[in-house]
Amino acid sequence: KAGVTQTPRYLIKTRGQQVTLSCSPISGHRSVSWYQQTPGQGLQFLFEYFSETQRNKGNFPGRFSGRQFSNSRSEMNVSTLELGDSALYLCASSFPAGTGTGELFFGEGSRLTVL
């Protein structure tokens, strides 16, 4: 069974640009979550999608957005990039609906560097 796939794995952008990251969950998983990992702030929850609807959202500015498609694949977008957005962005999927006791399966992440 294929794991969570994130693309691209590495990317470099400049300040002011925007970026879109993609996540394909494990087949059959309907919940997709996104996390930002930085040395200073650690792992922080961005948002979670289930059945194309955002169910939970973390404390990030509106520049960070996401969506989920009918096949459960998800994308997140960061607009007007800032240097502080440099981070490893991790996607995780779960089944069934994520009632709070289930395991999240993480991808290897997309490492974003903002110059």
Next chain:
Amino acid sequence: GNSVTQMEGPVTLSEEAFLTINCTYTATGYPSLFWYVQYPGEGLQLLLKATKADDKGSNKGFEATYRKETTSFHLEKGSVQVSDSAVYFCALMIYNQGGKLIFGQGTELSVKP
């Protein structure tokens, strides 16, 4: 609010030493508790979990017991190996907030031969 506090690292041990990584939490609901591990250059992997008080999670020789009275979920292993070198994260998830893990800051473990 909900939060997780882990002992700071890095922790350096010799092979076959006993490992304890402390984790305490604050939660307003009924959390499930997790330990995740991150090996260099990789994403997170679930190591073990416990979903209610007094549950013991175990995997690959690691254990942790959900202690509601002390709001703790300490990770232990009796004999560490070089291959256990990684960053360990304690995390909680509140019931009905599936997909939202609240992580501790992580503890880097280095095991020397």
